[in-house]
Amino acid sequence: MPSSQNTEAASQTTEAEGLPLPRRIWAIIAVSFGTALFMIDGTIANVALPTIADDLGIGEGAVVSVVTLYQLVLVMCLLPFGGLGEQFGLRRVYQAGQAVFALASAATFLVDSFAMLLVVRGFQALGAAMALSVATAMLRFIYPARALGGGLGINSVVAASSAALAPTLGGFLVEHFDWRWVFVAPVPFALLSLAIGRALPHPEMAGGRYDWKGGLWSAATFGALIGGLDIAIHGSVALGVPLAVLGLVSGLFFVRSQGARARPIFPVDLLRRRTIGLATIAGIFAFMASAAMLVLLPFRLQRGMGYSPDEVGLLILPFPLTMLVVSPTAGWLSDRVKSSILGMIGMCFAATGMILLMLVANDAPAWDFAWRLSVTAIGFGLFYSPNSRMIFHSAPMDRTAAASSMIATNRLLGQTMGASLVGIILAAGLGLGAAPLLIAAGLAAAAGLLTLLRYTTD
Structure with missing residues (x-):
């Protein structure tokens, strides 16, 4: 690996x-280890x-905060840390994030109260946000331009396989060890990535001063908006709705203030480009x-179709x-075929698959459900x-x-909004009917339409 400054500078060219x-x-x-x-x-x-x-003697409703707090800190910090990566270096921010995450995870062994667990979880999310904000950006400097789509596809494979492994690994650890090991289990990946991190790209850093005010404003805006929605759905409407409205108003003023900046924390300059703006909105919908x-399928399979929890996990595995x-194939194809074509085809598959899932009978055999889910997965794999x-x-x-930070924020924002939408549907007593999958199919169709609109400029 290059070690001298001259070699490093030469490699950057x-x-x-x-x-x-x-x-x-x-x-x-x-x-890959970081992903x-x-x-x-x-x-x-x-x-x-x-x-x-x-173990900690708290209610089932309260313990969900372990997950929601993590998501909230992520969505608050991704854009500010993306700007920090431009200012101080992608590699520095990425490695610092993994170090913060590893230290916070180690602190899990000291947790003896729910409050302490939430503090540790918050620091884990902080480290994750630092690394995730620039992780995808580094792929652009790692792979040749002609192979970037394939590189993104490989990264998607790592992400999908890790997500598939997580429930099985978590179940094994909870069954055989103290639950604290669940939060420590991913740390070896961080240590391995840190050990070979000098190989990561270190492109030239931006000049000027970092917009600390903008970074804090961005975090507060997303915190109020997403946190308010979550509180309104799962807690107090009287508290959550005003908080979400405050976040929305703050966001409008924040975006306006960012418009004149050369390197805005909220990437107004990028979203003004028609192709990026349409692709970003389409990504959120997808x-x-x-x-x-x-989020809906476990309720449908368990309560509507009578499957046990372990059977549900197997049924969703396809x-x-x-x-x-599909993901690496789509990445390889995107280096050769217009992304708008692949995206439109993908969202047609996804919408069709979800309508087919909506129509499946409650007494249908498992294979009849599995192939419909695979059709849906083909669609999302062709799109992302x-x-x-x-x-x-x-x-x-x-x-x-x-x-990079915008793509990560879109993913998390879309996932959070999708989960919140299901919460509203379940609260309305419509979870086992046709409405949820029909709405999801409509969102996929909207993503496909937005992708079609950028066909001529792709």
């Missing part, structure tokens, strides 16, 4: 077309919630659709398994990597970190 071999291989491995780390950590805690509630479907095959590649391809090189 080729980063627009990818890192030289073998450094590129080491960098891919480092990012696996945060995908596992994002979902592994779910299976431990009942055990945590019993993530809302997939999240709404995946979704990540299909994504494992090409859509991300298009955003990167359209963004200037010096705004790659902003594009």
Whole structure:
């Protein structure tokens, strides 16, 4: 690996077309470990919630805060840390995030109260936000431009396989060890990534001063908006709705204030580009659709179709398994075919698959459900990597970190909004009917339509 400043500077001149071999291989491995780390950590805690509630003596409603707090801190911090990555270096912010995460995870062994667990979980999310805000950006400097779509596809495979592994790993740890091990289990991935992190790209940093005021304003705005919605759905409407409205008003003023900046924390400059703006909104709709479907399906399968919890896990498995095959293929194709074409085809598959799932009979055999879910997964797999590649391809090189944090924020925002939508539907008593999947199919269709609108400029 290059060690001197001259070698480092020389390698940076080729980063627009990818890192030289073998450094590129080491960098891919480092990012893959980081991706696996945060995908596992994002979902592994779910299976431990009942055990945590019993051990710490808290209610089932309160223990969900372990998950919602993590998501809230992520969505608050991704954009500010993306700007920090541009200012101080992608590699520095990425490695610092993994170090913060590892230290917070180690502190889990000291947890003896629910309040302390929430503090530790908040620091885990802070470290994850630092790394995730720039993780995808580094792919643009690791891979040659002609292979960026394939690189995004490989990263999607790592993400999908890690997400599929998380529930099984979490269940095993809770069954055989103390629940605190659930939060420590992903740490080896962080340590391995840190150990080989010098291979990661370190492009030239932006000049000027970091907009600390804008970063804090962005975090507060997203915190009020998303936190208010969550409180309104799961807690107090009287408190949540005003908080969400305050976040919305703050957001309008914040976006307006960012418009005149050369490197805005909220990437107004990127969203003004027609292709990026349409792809961003389409991405939010697509993530809302997939999240709404995946949150709903356990209720439909368990309560509507009579399957046990362990059977539900197996029935949903075709979704990540299909994504494992489709995502790298879609990434490879996006280097050769317009992303708008792949996205439109994908959303047609996704909408069709969810309508087919809506029509499946409650007494249908498992295979009849599984193939419909695979059709849906094909659609989302064809959409995600090409859509991300298009955003990167359209963004200037010096705004790659902003594009990366924006993509990560869109994903998390869409997933959070999709889960909240299901919460509203369940509260209305419509969870087992046709409405949820029909709404999710409509969101996928909207994503496809937005993708069609950018066909001529793709």
